[in-house]
Amino acid sequence: MNCELQAGEIEGNDGSRGFPSRHLSRRLAELPPAYFALVMATGIVSLGCNSFGLTHVSRILFLVNVVAYVVLAGLFLARARFFLEQFVSDLSSHSRAFGFFTMVAATNVLGCQFYQLAGNVELAKFLWWVGLVLWLVCTYTIFILLVVKAEKPTLESGINGGWLTSVVATQSVCVLGSQLEPAFGNADLTALFLLSFWLFGGMLYIWLISLIFYRYMFFSFQPGDLIPPYWINMGAMAITTLAGAELVIHFSQISPVSTLVSFVKGLSVMYWATATWWIPMLLALGFWRHGVRKFQFKYDPLYWGLVFPLGMYSVCTLKLGRVLEIGDIKTLAHGFLILGLTAWMVTFLSMLQRPLFALLLGLQATRSRNSEKQEDDSHGTSKAVSG
């Protein structure tokens, strides 16, 4: 049975192809694979709040995140069922495929929340395994599909900051794995496994950022090209710093990390410095995009890719300060948590505009249908009377 539909073909309950149904089905068909960045962003802001004792907000965000994860998983499954063609074509799209890596990071961030906020080790462990499987599937599907693809875009149009989500996904496996260290049996093997993830993630960043930097410097750059996931340039380094700090905190007595503690600390500082370097650069580019070139701000799910790095920078700065025993760095972490929370709120409220708009359209459509029916009825009655 062919279950694929074209955008706009889901019919209303009454069989009519009303505006709201078209509106929603079009949204489902175009659902960006990177939408799980919503869970990543909400999760990291929640974890940041929890680290600083802001438990009320942290718990509210945790609840929001559980709902968001379940809803998004449902929407992704519905999209794979009804819009399979678009779903599969996204997997081999240079500009959209890397969005699927947000599923991996979102799963691991949610696992961290279950571990830290609910103390649910078993569910956190389960989510880590799910994240690992998703990481394997995404890594060895997307990279291979992009390699063997017959027609490829130019570097200019093909690459964007969203590619670095693959680094974030890799490091997220390391972060949750490190936190769950006591729950794993063989500590040495776990340490080696997670250390390998951390090192590979760092290497992947170096490969990808070289291409991104090359694209920045040698190709034309328009305001529309500066999509929000470019903030992942910074976010990928922030999560790499966090993963390094977690390795030191949880495995400093366990080989092989124990023999490499100084190396891990040194590289973590390098990653943190790189993340910090990106911040003024991205702010200046954002000012150029919206302030100088007057690029209109409209809600786009990709803005979640901007919220996540802000929250992650706060958490990684706090953890790095703890590892290096620098207490004063906490103020910087505080500032970025406030920014992250504000950015989260703006993006979340802007996201709710769409369902609100669809609801109002639905109400209007029902109202106009009712009034049309009433008109028809009265028309029929007057005809009968005159007849």
Next chain:
Amino acid sequence: MERRKPCPAENLAQGKNNLLRESDEQDRQKLSAISGIQLGRKLIIAGFTISTAGIVTYCLFGFTSGNGLDISTLGLIGLAIIAVGTAFWFAGAFKYFHSAVEANLPDELFF
């Protein structure tokens, strides 16, 4: 008493008046939609400003109490301010979109 049938000239005048009334009505609807959109926008901005103030208050007092201690009353006031800001924002968004939908403006203008 039987009503007199209107002559063609009277019919024309009546039609013209109806047309004028319809165009007035449309203009009035459009004006009302525009003012609704403007009010909605103002409420959204006010909601954003109030919520941001609430976040800053909540965080600053939360950071100082921190370390597992209960958040201070001022922190809870911050939470209440966030809630008020969010309510403003919702009211604004509702007004904005309701006016836009009533005026049949295309959704591409907003999304």
